[in-house]
Amino acid sequence: MINRVFDQEYLRDPHAVYARLRREQPVALTVTSQGVRVWLVTRYEDVKAVLADPRMSKDFTGNPHVMKANEIEGGDSSGAAAVVPDNMLFNDPPDHARLRRLVLAAFTAGRVRALRPRIEELSRGLLDGLGGEFDLMKEYAVPLPAMVVGELLGIPEPDWPKVIDWSGTTIEGSAHDPAEVVAAARATIAYLGDLCAAKREKPGDDLVSALVHAHDQEGRMTMEELVSTTWLLLVAGHETTVHLIANGMRALLRRPDQMALLRADPALVPQAVEEFLRFDGPLSTSTYRFTTEPVTIGETDLPAGALVLVSLLSANRDAAQYERPDDLDVSRRAGQHLAFGHGIHYCLGASLARTEGEIAFTHLLTRLPGLEAAGETRWRPGMLMHGLTGLPVRVTSG
Numbered sequence: 597m598i599n600r601v602f603d604q605e606y607l608r609d610p611h612a613v614y615a616r617l618r619r620e621q622p623v624a625l626t627v628t629s630q631g632v633r634v635w636l637v638t639r640y641e642d643v644k645a646v647l648a649d650p651r652m653s654k655d656f657t658g659n660p661h662v663m664k665a666n667e668i669e670g671g672d673s674s675g676a677a678a679v680v681p682d683n684m685l686f687n688d689p690p691d692h693a694r695l696r697r698l699v700l701a702a703f704t705a706g707r708v709r710a711l712r713p714r715i716e717e718l719s720r721g722l723l724d725g726l727g728g729e730f731d732l733m734k735e736y737a738v739p740l741p742a743m744v745v746g747e748l749l750g751i752p753e754p755d756w757p758k759v760i761d762w763s764g765t766t767i768e769g770s771a772h773d774p775a776e777v778v779a780a781a782r783a784t785i786a787y788l789g790d791l792c793a794a795k796r797e798k799p800g801d802d803l804v805s806a807l808v809h810a811h812d813q814e815g816r817m818t819m820e821e822l823v824s825t826t827w828l829l830l831v832a833g834h835e836t837t838v839h840l841i842a843n844g845m846r847a848l849l850r851r852p853d854q855m856a857l858l859r860a861d862p863a864l865v866p867q868a869v870e871e872f873l874r875f876d877g878p879l880s881t882s883t884y885r886f887t888t889e890p891v892t893i894g895e896t897d898l899p900a901g902a903l904v905l906v907s908l909l910s911a912n913r914d915a916a917q918y919e920r921p922d923d924l925d926v927s928r929r930a931g932q933h934l935a936f937g938h939g940i941h942y943c944l945g946a947s948l949a950r951t952e953g954e955i956a957f958t959h960l961l962t963r964l965p966g967l968e969a970a971g972e973t974r975w976r977p978g979m980l981m982h983g984l985t986g987l988p989v990r991v992t993s994g
């Protein structure tokens with residue numbers, strides 16, 4: 597019988613489920629809520645190996661039968677297949693490298709550095725006037741990364757809310773009705789097509805204008821790839837960072853000793869951000885991969901054409917890799933965590949995410965000195981994202 601890993605118990609306590617899998621079934625065949633059969637890999641060493649394995653493909657467009665072939669009776673993988681695939685994350689070499697290089701040319705360290713003062717300004721603006729009891733997610737952790745990604749891409753401010761809403765639906769397909777996911781993906785693509793056309797008419801100092809230029813002047817990207825790459829930056833860049841901030845704050849609120857350490861020595865914030873990424877990172881699993889030939893992971897043999905998900909959340913709590921993995925320790929050197937993935941698809945936005953995280957935690961700790969939890973938290977449903985439904989807090993002084 598195949599286990600359903602992503603069930604009610606997982607929703608209550610994903611770490612407990614992953615701990616059991618690492619112990620008893622480190623490469624487990626399971627079925628997603630959409631009725632798709634997938635192998636779930638949970639040990640650190642195996643996860644890292646899968647992410648670097650060239651026999652694991654992400655080219656679902658070139659192999660459209662793979663998803664369908666893994667549906668169980670009554671399953672519906674159309675939501676998972678609704679991702680917009682003409683971008684680096686859903687391509688193998690050599691297309692992957694071509695598409696990634698084009699974005700890297702525009703998404704430079706200089707661009708991230710230049711964004712820093714603007715992120716600080718946006719963060720301060722959100723924190724001004726916050727006091728009493730409020731939902732830290734709604735008031736801060738959700739809007740800050742939305743504003744940053746909107747600013748980075750050059751999306752006009754009045755459009756930010758609707759675009760972010762669509763992106764939330766597409767990124768967590770497993771928590772929505774497949775038809776809803778398909779509709780949100782279509783709406784985003786239509787919108788981004790228009791945005792690219794507008795940037796062509798009137799370029800700005802933003803990433804979409806730079807990518808339009810790469811398309812028009814250098815012809816190294818098709819129109820589909822241009823729109824799809826913009827879509828990827830939007831969905832990959834927003835909600836992940838939301839959960840870095842909110843999950844990290846939740847962890848700190850439960851550990852006043854760690855909060856006090858950070859307040860006493862703000863120079864620890866960058867390494868604390870790494871620990872938050874390790875401890876309760878924003879992504880429970882990677883995106884899908886499939887085997888192009890029979891592959892053995894650990895002691896488990898997988899046939900060709902098998903779908904594989906690795907759990908980044910689980911790998912980062914593996915006792916074979918970290919001492920006291922279930923303890924939050926902001927003085928830990930949490931390097932080597934897999935929250936940003938590994939191998940050729942390693943997160944392209946990692947430095948921007950780190951910058952946002954550093955600014956957010958520094959501001960939250962200094963501007964809201966008497967911050968404490970004001971209620972219970974719950975994990976939101978879904979397989980890919982590891983995030984909260986809300987983070988009720990209260991400010992008692994300052």
Ligand code: HEM
Nearest residue numbers: 684685832833836837840882883936937941943944945949
């Ligand atoms: C804390 C925040 C973030 C986390 C935890 C995160 C995590 C990840 C992970 C795990 C992957 C690899 C997925 C896989 O191999 O299946 C990835 C890829 C990617 N991320 Fe991020 N990400 C974050 C923020 C961002 C931001 C801010 C951006 C850009 C604005 C971004 C852009 C990308 C892109 C373009 C890829 C695809 C890279 C490729 O396929 O070569 N991410 N991210």
